[in-house]
Amino acid sequence: SAVISQKPSRDICQRGTSLTIQCQVDSQVTMMFWYRQQPGQSLTLIATANQGSEATYESGFVIDKFPISRPNLTFSTLTVSNMSPEDSSIYLCSGGGQGSGTEAFFGQGTRLTVV
């Protein structure tokens, strides 16, 4: 399967600042997703990153807070804006195409702590 390089792997940020997380895939993928995983919880989908168009956000997540870019089929970024301690989580990007044989694969995750 494809490999996603995600960075940074972790960061400690000040309240009110923004952090941009990058994911680079070693091959073209149809779909990319961004997830948040709060401590002790499962994954919550933030948005589907669409190539060349605006991301599709899930309920409870908005573009102003989590702007996403996907300029091509191998790269995407997620920005966590105007951070507060409640944004402390692991953020994960994922790739996977449509179709029965398509495997989901993940980046290494970004562990974000907001102080």
Next chain:
Amino acid sequence: KQEVTQIPAALSVPEGENLVLNCSFTDSAIYNLQWFRQDPGKGLTSLLLIQSSQREQTSGRLNASLDKSSGRSTLYIAASQPGDSATYLCAVNTGNQFYFGTGTSLTVIP
């Protein structure tokens, strides 16, 4: 909306035991089901992928089964080892999105 549930939420077993993790989903219209392993603070590592037309997949000491009509999957781990300690997640692929279970936290005691 698809809902995925995993039972038990946590499991502790002595080394060498065989064990079964369970995953259930509410909508059988899936493309595939995937089992993942997650170590603390890390990303997800894919273990097994079962396509909707398949009944089971095996990799080493791991065997995953799928009963799509009843909305169930199991992950069987044989001869457990301390290195198997992690959280195990199942996810179903509906074609447009992946839905994740709540996870089973496994501890294998030496």
